[in-house]
Amino acid sequence: MAVQTLFEVHTLKGGSWAVDSTYPDRDIAIETAKSLHGEKQFEAVKVIKDTYDSATGSGKEIVVFDTTSKVRNKAPAPAPEPAATPAAAAALKQGTPPRGRAKAKKPSGDYAMAVKVTLLLVLILAGGLGTIYLLHYAGGNFQKLF
Structure with missing residues (x-):
């Protein structure tokens, strides 16, 4: 199989990062992140490009949009997230459509x-x-x- 790419929108609230939604398109993911950041309910928002190579079983993550510079000036940065989440890898393997914005109640x-x-x-x-x-x-x- 070929290399698959997924863009994850991560949100920072209460000092912990959470995956808010995933998209196959970079521009839609960045627009969603900007919209979430504009709502002022999250401390920071970032978009991570998650590339998964099914042939080698390896993944690579690159931050393509980040609003944490203001947060870093206020407080120490939280611990980085693990390299690849199992849910993201499974979604890439199966080619599932992006899930909508999910909120934990x-x-x-x-x-x-x-x-x-x-x-x-x-x-x-x-x-x-x-x-x-x-x-x-x-x-x-x-x-x-x-």
Whole structure:
């Protein structure tokens, strides 16, 4: 087989790098990285060209876009990522299409939000029912006065 190339978009958040998405096209990967960097939710973004030679089983990674220069000035750089991720090598071998932007959700954050929303709805419901009851009770007493 021939040499296969894949462009990985990596994001830095909380001091750790994560693969956000992969693309077969360099320009699309760089545009995605610029868009993610513009959202200001990540400390840095970089695009890595991952070349895999199936004949020799070796891979090579080259950084083609990087926004970590500002991060390096603020804090020490995090440890570099391993040379080749198994998922990237498997995707290159199988020729799978690029996967979309994947975000890891924190389940604890989802549960906390659900509890807050539930408590707020119960509070609104109790307040509304209490107001209706008080208006009804006050109206009944008001009629007794006349």
